[in-house]
Amino acid sequence: MSRTFFEIAQRNLRRNLLRSMLAIIGIVIGVLAISSLGILGNSLTLSVKDQLSTVGDSLIVTPHISMGAAFGGGLAEEKISERQVQDLRRIAGTDPVIPIYSTADRIEVGTTKGPVSIYAIDPDDIGYMVEVDQGVLLRGTSGVLAGPTIADQFDLRIGSQVRFSDGSTQRVVGILKERGLGFDIQPDLALIVSPKWYEDRNSDRGYDQVTIKVSDIERIDAIEEAIDQRFNRRETVLDSYSSKMILESLDTVFSQISTFTTAIGGISLIVAGISILNVMLMSVTERIREIGILRSIGTLRREIRQMFLYEALILGAIGSSIGGLLSLGAGYLVSLLVLQSTDYLFHPSNLGSIALGMGFGLVTALLSGLYPAWKAANLNPIEALRHE
Amino acid sequence: METVTADGADSPALIRFEEVSKVYPLPAGNVVALDTVSLAIRRGEFIAIMGPSGSGKTTLLNLIGCLDVPTSGRLVIGGRDVGELSDDELTYLRRDTIGFIFQQFNLIPLLSVLENVEYPRVLKCGSRGACGRKPEEVLRAAGLAEERLHRSLPSELSGGQQQRVAIARALVNDPDLLLCDEPTGNLDQKTGQGIMELLVAMNREGKTVIMVTHDPGIASYARRQLRIVDGQISEDSG
Ligand SMILES: Nc1ncnc2c1ncn2[C@@H]1O[C@H](COP(=O)(O)OP(=O)(O)O)[C@@H](O)[C@H]1O
Ligand SMILES: [Mg+2]
Numbered sequence: 001m002s003r004t005f006f007e008i009a010q011r012n013l014r015r016n017l018l019r020s021m022l023a024i025i026g027i028v029i030g031v032l033a034i035s036s037l038g039i040l041g042n043s044l045t046l047s048v049k050d051q052l053s054t055v056g057d058s059l060i061v062t063p064h065i066s067m068g069a070a071f072g073g074g075l076a077e078e079k080i081s082e083r084q085v086q087d088l089r090r091i092a093g094t095d096p097v098i099p100i101y102s103t104a105d106r107i108e109v110g111t112t113k114g115p116v117s118i119y120a121i122d123p124d125d126i127g128y129m130v131e132v133d134q135g136v137l138l139r140g141t142s143g144v145l146a147g148p149t150i151a152d153q154f155d156l157r158i159g160s161q162v163r164f165s166d167g168s169t170q171r172v173v174g175i176l177k178e179r180g181l182g183f184d185i186q187p188d189l190a191l192i193v194s195p196k197w198y199e200d201r202n203s204d205r206g207y208d209q210v211t212i213k214v215s216d217i218e219r220i221d222a223i224e225e226a227i228d229q230r231f232n233r234r235e236t237v238l239d240s241y242s243s244k245m246i247l248e249s250l251d252t253v254f255s256q257i258s259t260f261t262t263a264i265g266g267i268s269l270i271v272a273g274i275s276i277l278n279v280m281l282m283s284v285t286e287r288i289r290e291i292g293i294l295r296s297i298g299t300l301r302r303e304i305r306q307m308f309l310y311e312a313l314i315l316g317a318i319g320s321s322i323g324g325l326l327s328l329g330a331g332y333l334v335s336l337l338v339l340q341s342t343d344y345l346f347h348p349s350n351l352g353s354i355a356l357g358m359g360f361g362l363v364t365a366l367l368s369g370l371y372p373a374w375k376a377a378n379l380n381p382i383e384a385l386r387h388e
Numbered sequence: 389m390e391t392v393t394a395d396g397a398d399s400p401a402l403i404r405f406e407e408v409s410k411v412y413p414l415p416a417g418n419v420v421a422l423d424t425v426s427l428a429i430r431r432g433e434f435i436a437i438m439g440p441s442g443s444g445k446t447t448l449l450n451l452i453g454c455l456d457v458p459t460s461g462r463l464v465i466g467g468r469d470v471g472e473l474s475d476d477e478l479t480y481l482r483r484d485t486i487g488f489i490f491q492q493f494n495l496i497p498l499l500s501v502l503e504n505v506e507y508p509r510v511l512k513c514g515s516r517g518a519c520g521r522k523p524e525e526v527l528r529a530a531g532l533a534e535e536r537l538h539r540s541l542p543s544e545l546s547g548g549q550q551q552r553v554a555i556a557r558a559l560v561n562d563p564d565l566l567l568c569d570e571p572t573g574n575l576d577q578k579t580g581q582g583i584m585e586l587l588v589a590m591n592r593e594g595k596t597v598i599m600v601t602h603d604p605g606i607a608s609y610a611r612r613q614l615r616i617v618d619g620q621i622s623e624d625s626g
Contacts, residue, residue, distance in 0.1 A: 004507065004510050008499070012498060290496065290498075293494045297482065297507070298484070298512070300476055385490075
């Protein structure tokens with residue numbers, strides 16, 4: 001029986017093909033917006049998480065920049081002293097504590113000149129932070145390591161000579177593996193030198209940052225607590241933040257972004273819903289007499305309702321399916337453009353986004369069909385039959 | 389449920405109007421389409437309802453067809469007071485016991501000829517149901533044996549052919565009652581006669597036939613003639 005109603009619904013949609021297609025396009029756009037924006041958000045989160053996980057679970061300690069220092073002096077830059085590093089080592093126990101100098105300089109390689117970031121890290125600790133792609137890690141006080149982006153920019157090879165702004169030179173001993181976005185240091189974009197070489201050229205002692213590699217994630221909170229106890233009792237001297245914490249705040253940001261994009265998709269679905277409502281109300285008005293005939297020969301109210309809901313369902317199902325398929329394509333394009341990678345396209349969370357978009361599309365179509373279906377079912381058969 | 393018997397006769401009344409009025413409330417004032425009509429119709433009768441346009445013929449037929457209920461008075465069909473039935477119950481009555489034949493044929497344009505005839509049967513029995521009569525067989529009985537026509541859309545058929553499809557559709561659930569509102573009104577005389585012969589044959593098979601018509605020639609096929617003027621029965625031949 002319901003097969004007959006489905007058949008009538010489907011034939012009516014085909015009879016008004018152009019109108020049906022407009023309604024379907026509305027749903028397609030809504031589903032596409034929700035799904036592909038969802039895919040973009042998921043893929044961003046996934047790729048950032050992946051890159052962060054290569055950093056491992058680091059606790060990053062930096063000098064606290066007080067409001068006074070920020071606005072007042074400017075000259076009196078805050079640093080972390082050797083004594084404070086010793087205290088941090090005591091707190092960290094067996095976990096590696098890596099003090100880092102960070103600065104910048106204009107360098108010259110052959111005829112290429114430009115600014116670079118420079119980190120000075122103890123050769124014993126460098127292995128915790130980066131890996132070499134070609135060449136070797138630093139030994140003693142000579143040599144520099146070059147991040148892959150910098151190596152590209154200055155066309156650096158093993159043995160290339162780098163001239164610093166004070167006239168001194170160093171040879172490249174190693175090119176680093178790409179590490180991606182980091183929250184402690186950005187080695188891809190920097191040169192790494194030995195601390196002794198740096199200290200010979202800078203009189204003011206004091207580190208810019210200390211990274212603690214925490215082997216047991218569970219201990220991160222305890223170590224942070226201990227740092228606060230030791231340094232920040234009276235006033236805040238050192239700030240510490242963990243990659244875990246950064247990840248958590250990133251998660252919040254991404255979930256806000258995805259709420260926003262879902263809202264945009266939702267708005268386009270509302271528009272789609274209104275267009276379906278319109279299309280179906282038109283269909284009810286045009287078919288008043290037909291509905292009268294169906295009722296007069298024994299069709300129940302709920303059967304008329306069913307027939308019109310099938311129309312909404314068919315529009316929703318076709319629109320959602322097309323929208324779902326297209327959003328795979330759109331997700332592919334967007335991932336390629338924004339992330340330069342489509343590795344995450346078939347991740348469950350992305351398939352979830354597509355399912356969500358399609359679900360919304362279907363529900364919107366059904367909801368928009370409710371009123372027209374109700375209206376059709378409640379027509380008075382006699383008046384419907386008298387309708388010209 | 390009560391059983392109503394016709395006055396004095398031994399066969400029970402199939403349909404009984406007891407002071408039935410039908411009033412349509414309109415903004416310009418109430419229209420009294422039927423004015424305290426009392427009438428009994430027995431099983432197996434063939435009745436022609438005549439009268440000027442707007443006199444209430446269609447209203448009378450629609451009440452018998454359970455498409456509407458009286459504003460006042462009682463209308464009893466097959467022992468049931470239609471004023472007390474729900475919309476669904478009225479719909480089941482139409483589906484299972486009444487066949488409609490309209491002046492405009494009123495076929496469903498989206499369905500083929502065969503599907504049109506099948507439709508009431510599918511409503512009653514489901515798509516695989518084995519109740520009612522076979523659509524091909526009723527179409528043949530209605531004078532449309534050609535199978536090529538069965539697959540056509542109603543719009544591809546002539547008026548006379550469409551009315552035969554409508555008759556087949558009305559017969560497929562084997563109803564007791566055939567209600568025809570000017571069934572020949574849109575047909576030429578010869579085609580109209582063919583349709584009338586079909587209705588006479590159905591009546592001989594035992595179906596009660598009630599037909600509205602303008603045409604005295606068409607009315608003469610019936611065994612009982614009613615005349616309605618201004619919502620009241622002014623003549624009743626039987
Ligand atoms: N659904 C309706 N709403 C309002 N007025 C109606 C309706 N149906 C019939 N009428 C009015 O009732 C009167 C009788 O109509 P009808 O039974 O169709 O007459 P007939 O079939 O004899 O021409 C007419 O005046 C008509 O305008
Ligand atoms: Mg009429």
